Amino acid sequence: MNEAKAKAAEEIRAAKQREGLSWAEIAEAIGKPKEWTVSALLGQHPVPEAAAVKVGELLGLSDESVQALQRQPYRTGLGDAANDPTIYRFIEAINVYGPAIKELIHEEFGDGIMSAINFKLDVSRRPDPSGDRVVVTLDGKFLDYNW
Incomplete structure (x- = not known):
């Protein structure tokens, strides 16, 4: 930035x-x-x-x-923000579940990716008896690879 x-x-x-x-x-x-x-x-x-x-x-x-x-931003790396505990947990979740998410996207949609440009995000709270849950929905358009 x-x-x-x-x-x-x-x-x-x-x-x-x-x-x-x-x-x-x-x-x-x-x-x-x-x-x-x-x-x-x-x-x-x-x-x-x-x-x-x-x-x-x-x-x-x-x-x-x-x-x-x-102004149009430069969207570069996270820098020091990657060390923030909340942001780090998202990085950790992608490190653990990223390959599974990729496999499931390919199985369901075919060869392609989820757009981060044509994209919606929702952050909400869900009550739970063991402690409220953070619900993060990543909603990106599927973009197939065209060869």
Whole structure:
């Protein structure tokens, strides 16, 4: 991620806390899903101008951050974020279950991949007597290999 987007993400986190807003409230204000909104505001998607301006007004962001939100990001590695326990558990889950997921995709759909571009994400809570469960749904379009 470039420096301007990283700086904007930090400004957004601080403003979100200062204003006492949830990610869901910010997403609702711009009419986008909460999962996309968080990813975009942390620098992983370009934010349309009207939405960037609305976020800027809502959070009192600098003009530089509003402009940075609108830029196309460089989607590079996780860097230090890979060491965060929550992110690391996703890496661990893919390390353990990735080959099985690949086999099941190929068996069900044929030779191809799941898109991470034509993609939906949902994060929700499911009550459970032994402790609430985190439910993460990765919903990507199947893209077949065409030879």
